[in-house]
Amino acid sequence: MKNKLFNEFDTVSSKQWKQQIQYELKGADYNETLVWESPEGIKVRPFYHNDEDAIATPQTQKEKTFQIVQNIFVFDVEKSIKKAKDALLRGAESIRFTIENESTDIHQLLSDLDIEKNTIYLNLKFLSADFIKKVNQIASAKNTLIYCLVDPIHQLASDGNWFNAEGKDNFEILQSLVSECKNSSFIHVNASLYQNAGANMVQQLAYSLAQVNEYFNKIENYSQPICIEIAVGTNYFFEIAKIRTLRILFKALASEYQFTGNLHILTTPTRRNKTLYDYNVNMLRTTTECMSAILGGADAVANLAYDAIYHKDNEFGDRISRNQLLVLKHESYFDKVDNAADGAYYIENVTAQLAEKALTLFKDIENNGGLLKQLKEGTIQHKIQESAQKEQDLFDSGKEILLGTNKYPNPKDRMKDDLELYPFVKINPRKTLITPIIEKRLAEKTEQERLASENQ
Structure with missing residues (x-):
């Protein structure tokens, strides 16, 4: 800060602070007592000081404040339109439609919405050049941009197989759209899979970057924004x-390919730490996760309803999750300051260490054939499983706490009659090209045991 506050106080150096801390510890070891190490191997100190931690990381400037995204699953087009209009009237600024069927009438779905003012995301569960061309025509007529969230690599990693695209190469299909579809963003990296499956943050960043690199290598002359979707956990400052x-790593990679398009970051709270019992605590978790996303510089935030793991979409859950973001934006004023974390020595230090470690892992992936090769060999799956098991062991031993589940559980909670959705990993034996990466919540085993005891 150029204009220092409290000039009447003498400055205290980092060395002086350490000496005082060591004195207060009365002989206990400073490093063993106060320094802890994150799962990423980052040592976190009790304090940070500008005489040793003033790291000049590049600013993470984004174009505008974050947008509030409402998720809508499209089953009935007319009902989806009605729901979208209602959500926009109640504070949503963007709509993410999940579309499973290529036969969905996209013209009808978007015709009555103000897509010039409200960002539209189409989460496509299929890959169709014709469908994306239809979307582009609609966007072009309105002189706007629509995000087609279609990610063949995520499809392979999560399902074990590519999109069923009539035998055509998935990347060739996307390449065929480059020259014609200038009003649709169709390179999407859904990196939420890695966090939800238990990868640590260095892995999440490195795998995301490696996934972007695969698209840069396989699709030429793409100039529209690239959307990266990530999941956010409750390690507040680390997130x-x-x-x-x-943003820093993407900018560095994009410059190597002379890519000048924007990076658009879409965030959503992780499912990994969400719980079936004492489910209202999920609202506390998603609130801090959304705060991290906003302060980190996300362009859009799609909150997760507190009951999303066991209830179908419902008006109450949607309204509460949307209102959480409305409170953060309009009552907590999280939209008033860009780059709020700039100059925070702790966050700057962690950012620099994450960047260094993720870049090292990314280079190792590329030196060993790239992300796709390592997915086919099972290397990525193995590394994520290792990280996930370490976290699971911490949870099982009580060192990682989820209130209401492995700490202070309410034995009177009953959930078996409230399950509209199956909240656990589904096993579906089938032939796949690779071993899929499986998303799994930390509390699943504990919850299954509790559900079984309800019948006794």
């Missing part, structure tokens, strides 16, 4: 740093 790091 802020993670999003900042993603």
Whole structure:
């Protein structure tokens, strides 16, 4: 800060602070007592000081404040339109439609919406050049941009197989759209899979970057924004740093390919720490996760309803999750300051370390054939499983706490009659090209045991 506050106080150096801390510890070891190490191998100190931590990381400037996204699953087009209009009237600024069927009438779905003012995301569960061309025609007529969230690599990693695209190469289909579809963003990296499956932050960043690199290598002359979707957990300051790091690493990679398009970061709270019992605590978790996303510089935030793991979409859950973001934006004023974390020595330090470690892992992936090769060999799956098991062991031993589940559980909670959705990993034996990466919540085993005891 150029204009220092409290000039009447003498400055205290980092060395002086350490000496005082060591004195107060009465002989206990400073490093063993106060320094802890994150799963990413980052040592976190009790304090940070500008005489040793003033790291000049590049600013994470984004174009505008974050947008509030409403998720809508499209089953009935007319009902989806009605729901979208209602959500926009109640504070949503963007709509993310999940579309499973290529036969969905996209013209009808978008015709009555103000897509010039409200960003539209189409989460496509299929890959169709014809469908994306239809979307582009609609966007072109309105002189706007629509995000087609279609990610063949995520499809392979999560399902084990590519999109069923009539035998055509998935990347060739996307390449065929480059020259014609200038009003649709169709390179999408859904990196939420890695966090939800248990990868640590360095892995999440490195795998996201490696996934972007695969698209840069396989699709030429693409100039529209690239959308990266990430999941955010409850390690508050680390998650802020993670999003900042993603922008820094993306900018460095994009410059190598002379890519001048924008990076658009879409965030959503992780499912990994969400719980079936004492489910209202999920609202506390998603609130801090959304705060991290906003302060980290996300362009859009799609909140997760507190009951999303066991209830179908419902008006109450949607309204509460949307209102959480409205409170952060309009009552907490999270939209008033850009780059709020700039100059925070702790966050800057963690950002720099995450960037260094993620870049090292990214280079190792590329030196060993790239992300796709390592997915086919099972290397990525193995590394994520290792990280996930370490976290699971911490949860099982009580060192990682989820209130209401492995700490202070309410034995009177009953959930078996409230399950509209199956909240656990589904096993579907089938032939796949690779071993899929499986998303799994930390509390699943504990919850299954509790559900079984309800019948006794």
